[in-house]
Amino acid sequence: MTIASRFQPRPEGALRLTLDGAPLTAHPGDSLAAAILCHSGEASRTTGRDSPRTAFCMMGVCFECLVEVDGLPNVQACMTEVRDGMAVRRQMGLRKLGAADV
């Protein structure tokens, strides 16, 4: 099932990205999370128990917005500004975060 964006459509943006290979456009200054939310209403990741999630707090607090960007996992999409040509992948299932005690 494809789920439409939960937001009103905006004019096409000048920047071109891909999400799991599908094209999407964005405006300079958009956070990656905003661009994804504008594109689709579907989950942008799933948890270790397979429950669907999308970006939530939009301010770097909740870590629900983690996606893979140009091969790099666990990127906080709400804190990342879009760049032309970004290849974004949804993160399905659990990915270990490199958190460490110092």
Added chain:
Amino acid sequence: MSDADLIIIGAGPAGMAAASIAVQGGMRVLVLDEQPRAGGQIYRNVGNGAPRGWLGKDYAAGAGLVADLGHPNIRAEFGATVWRVEVGGRVIWSQGGISHISAAPHLLLAGGAQERPTPFAGWTLPGVMPAGAAQILMKTAGLLARDAVLAGSGPLLYLIAAQMIDAGAPPKALVETQTRAMMLRALPSLPRAVLALPTLVKGVGLLQKIRSAGVVRHTGAAAFHAEPNDKGDIAFSFTAKGRRHRIETPLLLTHQGVIPATHISRAAGVRHRWNHAQQAFEPIVGPWGRTDQPHIHIAGDGAGIAGADAAQAAGALAALDILHLAGRIGEDSRNQRSTAPRAALTRARAIRPFLDAAYAPSPEILAPEGKTIVCRCEEITAADIRQSVAEGANGPRQVKTATRAGMGPCQGRMCEITTRGILAACGTSPSPPRARTPIKPITLGEIASLQEQNA
């Protein structure tokens, strides 16, 4: 070696006001903010110049503060995540995957607030977001919700509803948890709130706008429940006036007020206390923003929720005190220059007792039950936490060890306060949970490369 005379963490109203006064007093200031631009959440993206008049005049007022950050003696770093604050004034921060160490004799924490987590059945579903997050999307990307439902309580809910109406994307309904009894309990605080008359008048104006836009309003709502319908929209149900209601919406936006963001202040060793009226932990600060840590001041919502005007005033007071402690201005001069910000702070705070009582968070969100997820990262439910308490866990540490709640990447930011609520509902009065370094997740590689730089 000091990189600056003062490091300010957070470029919202408190941090920006403080930076401006500190440089006027001759200091070199380093400002660190995690967001891509200055403004904090309240003035987020205001310096970007996008024509978004529907955000209102109060929002546009932040532009002047942002412009002041251009002073040559202010170095402002954005996308800069502080992950360690050391006793003695060293701050370690990460930007673009590289960590840096900065030091200064004075540190001002102005990290502001986060939205209170609003756990209820279904709040993790795609299509449920905090209302503040939707407002950030409006401010930063001009993104407008389709037929959203706003649910919860608090003045921010009215502001966002009004902004959505002005932007041509009115909410489908406003579902409020506050009850008539809460409003009655708040009434004795109303005379004091009159000191903040412009704020009250603005609030009444927002309510009028919502009424004349014909937005459906429910109050005294409880027993929130969200589930996906067959289109992937949210079927939202709740009880109000003794009857169950159901609304379908692509986007359910919830809000139960904001709470101080205290991970940095807790990790820095500052003493905290529970604020019962605001149902949140806050650092203990004096009238100038001083804490029990000799080099650390705190100003703004991070020291207790009072809003943007109060934050700006508290930032000014802290900066004056820091100039005084650094020997740059005398005590008399500090006191004299504090008159205007002190008065502004008193005015801005006058409305809080009223707001705190009238829009207190709903009890079932403070201490949820059953299968409602509390820790979103580790998927721990209210029942899991209640069971750990029944089995003897009597504080945040024990609950965390027993259930893993709070061990995920958000490091408890989304669940600690709910765990506290459940512990309190079970009859304990827990102390503030510890915050550990790194305060935000950081890769081992980044830590290793930092150690090499320092070797």
